[in-house]
Amino acid sequence: ETGVTQSPTHLIKTRGQQVTLRCSSQSGHNTVSWYQQALGQGPQFIFQYYREEENGRGNFPPRFSGLQFPNYSSELNVNALELDDSALYLCASSLSSSYNEQFFGPGTRLTVL
Amino acid sequence: DAKTTQPPSMDCAEGRAANLPCNHSTISGNEYVYWYRQIHSQGPQYIIHGLKNNETNEMASLIITEDRKSSTLILPHATLRDTAVYYCIVRVSQTGANNLFFGTGTRLTVIP
Numbered sequence: 001e002t003g004v005t006q007s008p009t010h011l012i013k014t015r016g017q018q019v020t021l022r023c024s025s026q027s028g029h030n031t032v033s034w035y036q037q038a039l040g041q042g043p044q045f046i047f048q049y050y051r052e053e054e055n056g057r058g059n060f061p062p063r064f065s066g067l068q069f070p071n072y073s074s075e076l077n078v079n080a081l082e083l084d085d086s087a088l089y090l091c092a093s094s095l096s097s098s099y100n101e102q103f104f105g106p107g108t109r110l111t112v113l
Numbered sequence: 114d115a116k117t118t119q120p121p122s123m124d125c126a127e128g129r130a131a132n133l134p135c136n137h138s139t140i141s142g143n144e145y146v147y148w149y150r151q152i153h154s155q156g157p158q159y160i161i162h163g164l165k166n167n168e169t170n171e172m173a174s175l176i177i178t179e180d181r182k183s184s185t186l187i188l189p190h191a192t193l194r195d196t197a198v199y200y201c202i203v204r205v206s207q208t209g210a211n212n213l214f215f216g217t218g219t220r221l222t223v224i225p
Contacts, residue, residue, distance in 0.1 A: 004156070033212055042200060042215030043157065056212060090156050102213060104156030 004093050004105035012111045013081050021076040021108045023091030031055070032074040033102060034066060035090040043090055049074055050096075078110075086112045117201045122220040125195075131188040133219050135201030138182045145204055146177060147213070148186045150197040157200065157215070160186065191223045 005024045013019050025032050031050045035043035045058035049068035063079040072093070078085055088109050092102035118136040125131040137146065148160040161168055161175045163184075168175045174187040188195055200218040 035213075035215075040217075042198075042217055043213070045212035045214070048212055058212065092156070101159050101162070102157075104158065106154075106156050 004091060004103050006089075006091050006105040006108050008108060009106070010109045010111075012113065014113050015081055015083060017081050017112075018077065018079045019081060019110060021078075021089050021091075021110070023074045023076070023093075023105060025072045025074065025091075025093035026103050029093035029095055029103070030072050031094045031096055032068055032072065033092045033094070034074070034076045035092065036060070036085075037088040037090060037107070038084075039087070046076070081112045083112050086110060117203060117216055119199075119201050119216065119219045121217065122222070124222050124224055125188075125191045127193060127223050127225050128190055131191040131195065131221055131223070133186040133188075133199050133201075133221065134183065135186070136183045137201070137203045140181050140203050146175065146181075146184050147202040147204060148173070148175065149200045149202065149213070149215070150195075151200070151218070152194075152197040160199075191221075193223050193225065195221065196223045197221060 004026050007022045033048040034046040036046055037043040046060050047057040048055045052068045065077045068074045088107040090104050090107045092104045094102045145162050145164050147162040149157040151157045161170055161173050163175045163177055177184045198218040198220050200215050202213050
């Protein structure tokens with residue numbers, strides 16, 4: 001059974017640029033959630049996708065957007081990058097939207113200069 | 114969602130039991146207690162969860178007080194690989210987005 005994978009591992013961007021992060025869910029999981037983790041903080045919920053539809057959103061501006069594909073893989077897009085967007089971005093998949101046991105990927109470390 | 118309070122850090126000797134406390138005095142009757150941990154440079158890992166009764170699995174035991182206002186995660190024989198940040202989360206299981214609200218957790222250091 002393949003776990004949650006994320007790409008790329010590390011990424012460096014400059015302020016104002018756009019970035020796309022990718023996530024492959026664990027086999028059989030139809031729900032994916034994205035989290036942002038700033039240094040020294042716990043992960044903060046960005047949004048969740050269930051069967052290709054956004055199923056909930058945290059306190060993040062619209063320049064954070066996402067997609068979930070028919071194979072349940074997912075993308076996180078961030079436009080107009082700001083310095084404070086530098087963080088570890090975590091993807092987590094679960095069996096369903098009502099299931100709280102989430103399986104996390106290793107994350108993508110984004111640095112905005 | 115109910116707020117949780119955890120000590121910022123704890124030490125434990127290798128081979129001894131690690132007991133990590135969590136206060137959740139405003140927990141509602143339908144909210145579960147979840148524990149996750151995050152080893153340095155990795156994504157969080159699910160450990161255990163419970164509603165009212167004590168729970169045990171291959172990783173840990175979860176003791177929930179009778180009034181459900183606090184709980185303790187027990188790692189029976191801590192190893193160096195258990196050094197991590199441990200998060201206590203209370204969450205209702207429901208349809209709709211089941212996002213997890215992480216606090217700052219407890220940094221457990223297992224000492225040789």
